[in-house]
Amino acid sequence: MWCAKFSLWTITFLICSFHFTHAAYLRCYKGALDTYSVTPLHQPKGIFSCINKDLPTVVYTFGYRGRCAGPATTSVLTAYINKKKRNVILLDWEEEAKSGSFGIPLGYALSAVPNARRVGKELGEALMDLSAAGVNMTDIHLVGHSLGAHIMGIAGKRVRDHGRVVARITGLDPARALFEGVLALQSGLDRTCARFVDIIHTDPGGYGMSTAAGTVDIWPNFARNGGTQPGCPIGDFDMFTQEDLCNHDRSWHYFVESLGAPTAFPCASADSYDDWILSERKDVPSIYLGDLTSNRAKGNYFLNTRAESPHGMGVEGMKPDDNQTRKRRNPTLTKILRYFR
Numbered sequence: 001m002w003c004a005k006f007s008l009w010t011i012t013f014l015i016c017s018f019h020f021t022h023a024a025y026l027r028c029y030k031g032a033l034d035t036y037s038v039t040p041l042h043q044p045k046g047i048f049s050c051i052n053k054d055l056p057t058v059v060y061t062f063g064y065r066g067r068c069a070g071p072a073t074t075s076v077l078t079a080y081i082n083k084k085k086r087n088v089i090l091l092d093w094e095e096e097a098k099s100g101s102f103g104i105p106l107g108y109a110l111s112a113v114p115n116a117r118r119v120g121k122e123l124g125e126a127l128m129d130l131s132a133a134g135v136n137m138t139d140i141h142l143v144g145h146s147l148g149a150h151i152m153g154i155a156g157k158r159v160r161d162h163g164r165v166v167a168r169i170t171g172l173d174p175a176r177a178l179f180e181g182v183l184a185l186q187s188g189l190d191r192t193c194a195r196f197v198d199i200i201h202t203d204p205g206g207y208g209m210s211t212a213a214g215t216v217d218i219w220p221n222f223a224r225n226g227g228t229q230p231g232c233p234i235g236d237f238d239m240f241t242q243e244d245l246c247n248h249d250r251s252w253h254y255f256v257e258s259l260g261a262p263t264a265f266p267c268a269s270a271d272s273y274d275d276w277i278l279s280e281r282k283d284v285p286s287i288y289l290g291d292l293t294s295n296r297a298k299g300n301y302f303l304n305t306r307a308e309s310p311h312g313m314g315v316e317g318m319k320p321d322d323n324q325t326r327k328r329r330n331p332t333l334t335k336i337l338r339y340f341r
Helices: 008-014 044-050 071-083 104-132 147-161 246-260 273-278 314-318 322-327 331-340
Strands: 025-032 035-040 057-061 087-092 140-145 168-172 196-200 216-220 266-269 286-288 299-303
Touching: 025 044, 025 071, 035 044, 044 104, 057 071, 057 147, 071 087, 071 140, 071 246, 104 147, 140 147, 140 246, 147 168, 168 246, 196 246, 266 314, 273 299, 299 314
Parallel strands: 057 087, 057 140, 140 168, 168 196, 196 216, 216 299
Antiparallel strands: 025 035, 025 087, 266 286, 266 299
């Protein structure tokens, strides 16, 4: 697990000792991935001419060591651009998200997390500037993957400090390290950060948070094969390799697919995973993962997916399979299920 890969003394002694300031930017896209205007994050007025005030606005950002040209970023942005009828903005914090010379674990703790807090606060201020210029705060949707999800949460809290509320934040497997457990030195995305917060958990207890923190928490393939998403390899892999990140990255894969197929991922409501696999109700409340997630919903939701794309199984995905039903009596699940009590 990610937290186990950190050295306790380095985190507690050094976490607040370094602060790196680079430059973060806002990119506003004009109908294509290669057509955009850019402005420094602290000068958001530079993209006002790109924004149609009559359209809702989505702002996306990536996580630790993410890139503007990375697969998650290009996939999410392309999916939103193709949907049209909304302003699409990227929060570019690529320089601040790098591990630098510290290596992956220390770079996360000593550079990326402190920078994420600063960038999140600056984004909150930028959102207030956009609001003052006529952008409707009730039409703003923030989307972030991994550490980027916490940036969006911090931005939402900053907006609340000004007496306003962001309409929605979607967290794609929010990062766990330093935000959960005994080493939780930071506060990040939770249900107080926006009017509606939906979180998709695909690597709970690994790179992603294992506790329900949103207005709605969606748990695809929870506890199947020990928590491995279908199609992802099982085993120990080098940190931040494609194999190592497979479960973590499934969150944005599912989300991107849902943008093109909004009803492909219906999810069943249940207080806990155990309740879900034991339930035989035909009329269990459901929502959709993705843009169509109901902002009136609350609580935990579960579903299964396919191993290969298209991952969405439609209504069949709301039914636990026989293997999951047998696992309900496995005592090793006790530790996992306590997060839903």
